Amino acid sequence: MKPFTAEILDQVETLLNIGIALSGEKDHNRLLEMIVTEARRVTGADAGTLYLCEGNHLVFKIIQNETLNIFQGGKGEQINLPPVPMKEENVASWVALHRQAVNFPDVYNAQGFDFSGPKNYDKLTGYRTGSMLVVPLCNHEDEIIGVLQLINARDEKGGYKAFAPHYEKVVTSLASQAAIALTNMQFMQDIENLFRSFVEVMATAIDARTPYNANHTRRVASLCQRITAMLNQVTEGYWGVQYFDEERIEQLVMAAWLHDVGKIAVPLTVMNKSTRLEERLELVLQRLDYIAANLQIQSLQARLRGDDYCDLDDELSKVEKARALILRVNDPATVVTPEIVQELIHIKEHVYQDRSGQSRPWLTPEEVEALSVARGTLTEEERRVMEDHVQFTNRMLAKIPFTRKYKDVPYWAGIHHEHLDGKGYPMGLQGDAIPPEGRILALLDIFDALTAADRPYKKGMSPEDALRIMNYMVRDGKLDGELLAHFSASRVWEDLD
Numbered sequence: 001m002k003p004f005t006a007e008i009l010d011q012v013e014t015l016l017n018i019g020i021a022l023s024g025e026k027d028h029n030r031l032l033e034m035i036v037t038e039a040r041r042v043t044g045a046d047a048g049t050l051y052l053c054e055g056n057h058l059v060f061k062i063i064q065n066e067t068l069n070i071f072q073g074g075k076g077e078q079i080n081l082p083p084v085p086m087k088e089e090n091v092a093s094w095v096a097l098h099r100q101a102v103n104f105p106d107v108y109n110a111q112g113f114d115f116s117g118p119k120n121y122d123k124l125t126g127y128r129t130g131s132m133l134v135v136p137l138c139n140h141e142d143e144i145i146g147v148l149q150l151i152n153a154r155d156e157k158g159g160y161k162a163f164a165p166h167y168e169k170v171v172t173s174l175a176s177q178a179a180i181a182l183t184n185m186q187f188m189q190d191i192e193n194l195f196r197s198f199v200e201v202m203a204t205a206i207d208a209r210t211p212y213n214a215n216h217t218r219r220v221a222s223l224c225q226r227i228t229a230m231l232n233q234v235t236e237g238y239w240g241v242q243y244f245d246e247e248r249i250e251q252l253v254m255a256a257w258l259h260d261v262g263k264i265a266v267p268l269t270v271m272n273k274s275t276r277l278e279e280r281l282e283l284v285l286q287r288l289d290y291i292a293a294n295l296q297i298q299s300l301q302a303r304l305r306g307d308d309y310c311d312l313d314d315e316l317s318k319v320e321k322a323r324a325l326i327l328r329v330n331d332p333a334t335v336v337t338p339e340i341v342q343e344l345i346h347i348k349e350h351v352y353q354d355r356s357g358q359s360r361p362w363l364t365p366e367e368v369e370a371l372s373v374a375r376g377t378l379t380e381e382e383r384r385v386m387e388d389h390v391q392f393t394n395r396m397l398a399k400i401p402f403t404r405k406y407k408d409v410p411y412w413a414g415i416h417h418e419h420l421d422g423k424g425y426p427m428g429l430q431g432d433a434i435p436p437e438g439r440i441l442a443l444l445d446i447f448d449a450l451t452a453a454d455r456p457y458k459k460g461m462s463p464e465d466a467l468r469i470m471n472y473m474v475r476d477g478k479l480d481g482e483l484l485a486h487f488s489a490s491r492v493w494e495d496l497d
């Protein structure tokens with residue numbers, strides 16, 4: 001066996017290093033750029049173009065030309081050249097169609113292909129396209145995914161020479177590693193897109209269980225995207241030292257999409273509760289009608305018997321008063337004061353006889369409890385059931401094998417109701433124990449809850465009113481004041497659909 005020359009060993013090492021670098025690159029555009037840069041470095045080519053197959057065309061993705069100082073496509077920007085149709089006469093297309101490399105010492109003397117493209121380019125730029133090596137990018141399943149074109153192997157005198165024949169193998173090997181890296185990246189991207197779509201569909205479906213709150217999750221996720229971009233501009237204070245790179249933002253947005261998935265376990269009767277009594281109101285009103293009718297019957301019967309009967313009008317007015325109070329208190333806009341609670345207890349102490357002659361209170365203890373809720377519509381028990389959604393979110397997300405990229409999603413999603421004063425739930429985390437992501441989610445969750453026009457128990461507030469209330473929450477030590485100030489100033493909620 002012939003010993004390896006130093007040059008061959010060097011090239012093998014270079015290829016291995018390139019292979020490692022290619023497989024380690026996580027950014028699609030940087031990977032494309034690296035393929036052209038490394039192929040040019042290995043072969044000494046002055047220029048290079050990378051095309052990817054899209055349908056029946058080759059699309060320009062990267063163009064580099066050292067002499068003309070042109071470097072395009074590395075940031076994902078679109079290259080302003082028309083896609084190349086898959087036709088035999090075009091050399092890049094031919095290479096794609098035949099999966100075979102071609103090597104021309106000088107394209108101006110080459111036969112069999114239409115080189116009007118490079119020649120026109122030369123006329124426009126004053127460049128001189130000379131030698132050309134074109135190789136296919138085939139992945140491990142032998143699918144063609146693109147074409148790499150290298151131009152002008154530089155010689156020692158600053159001119160160009162033909163690409164040495166062994167470079168066909170070297171560049172083909174590099175291209176196949178690149179193709180595998182690109183295919184793997186595409187697979188990972190496909191899996192991630194699938195996961196993300198699934199999460200979005202699931203969260204939207206959970207939101208859609210109730211007509212109230214139907215867009216909450218989507219809005220919080222969009223606000224997360226906007227607020228992080230805004231916070232990256234902040235240079236001072238707590239938020240000045242926080243930087244949200246792409247992965248951190250994606251992770252936070254994912255946490256936003258998943259933060260309320262536990263609401264799937266909250267009964268709709270609780271989710272949709274728009275008044276304090278809900279459908280029970282009808283029963284209470286019918287009961288009062290029955291009581292009033294009964295009073296009138298008893299009064300008539302007493303009169304027929306010639307007995308004395310207490311003042312009917314007085315009794316009926318008590319029923320009417322009770323009815324008016326119950327209707328007023330049933331409305332969640334009414335703040336229930338301790339005096340109102342006393343009145344309700346007083347009503348409960350009134351009794352009537354039902355058809356079987358049994359004494360019953362005008363209001364049951366459960367109805368008094370439901371009507372005595374000071375603010376909102378939920379009783380203590382219902383509020384606990386509602387708050388349990390975070391525990392369900394935690395339990396559900398614990399079952400999902402998140403990838404490393406999304407490893408913090410379950411934790412961040414599970415702390416969106418934690419408040420800095422330690423009075424949030426479920427963990428009662430306090431101050432610095434709540435990371436920036438938890439503070440952001442808590443703030444956006446409240447802002448959307450206050451401004452949403454679709455909550456069951458109230459009309460949507462204006463952003464200004466919501467911010468006023470949130471400022472009280474800052475004063476009470478619940479929300480991050482710096483964060484709220486940045487949020488208020490940026491008005492990132494505007495134009496959110």
Ligand SMILES: [Fe+2]
Pocket residue numbers: 259260389416417445
């Ligand atoms: Fe929540």
Ligand SMILES: [Fe+2]
Pocket residue numbers: 216259260445
């Ligand atoms: Fe929420």
